[in-house]
Amino acid sequence: MSESSEQVQNAVRLWHEHRRAPFPASLRGAEFGGTDMVLLDADTAGCVLTWLNNGGTLDPKRTRILQSCIEDLDRVVPEITEPAGTRYYQRLRRLALLVSRTLPRPR
Template sequence: MSESTEQVQTTDRLWREFHQRPFPDSLRRLTFGGTDVWLIKLDIAGCVLRWIDNSGPLDSKNSILLQSRIEDLDRVIPEFNDPVGTQYCQQLHQLAVLTSRDLSSTK
């Protein structure tokens, strides 16, 4: 099994585990910089699912969106005062970073 195939399978497994978790109540109406946290999650989810479906790289539009959402999480995670919300967003961040990696060097 190639390293890129293994990365896609690992990301898929992590996504399925993450997706089983409920969205924390503490994040439902939380907004940072004019963006609702649930929208950040929704955008990342779309990119992760596209990446898994394509077994790799996103198109430039989705790559830019994903990078923007990673930066959003970088800014907002330190602001959370709820450990459940923090852990949820840290796992979401991990998935986004895995998805943003270029697999061309591992093929």
């Protein structure tokens, strides 16, 4: 199995796991450092779903959005104190990183 097909399979598995997980109620309406947690989830998930639906590719705009989401996730995940919220956003971050590794590097 090639590395990219393994990454796609891992991303699909994590995506299904993420879709089944309930959004942490304590994070509805929450912000960390000006980052709305619901929007961060929606933006990241939108990029991942687009990547999955487009056969492992993202347009430049969504690539930039995904990179911004990863930066936000890196910053806010350590601030989440509730275990379910931490698990939820750590999984979302792993998923975003998996997707980003398959994308061409910006020039």
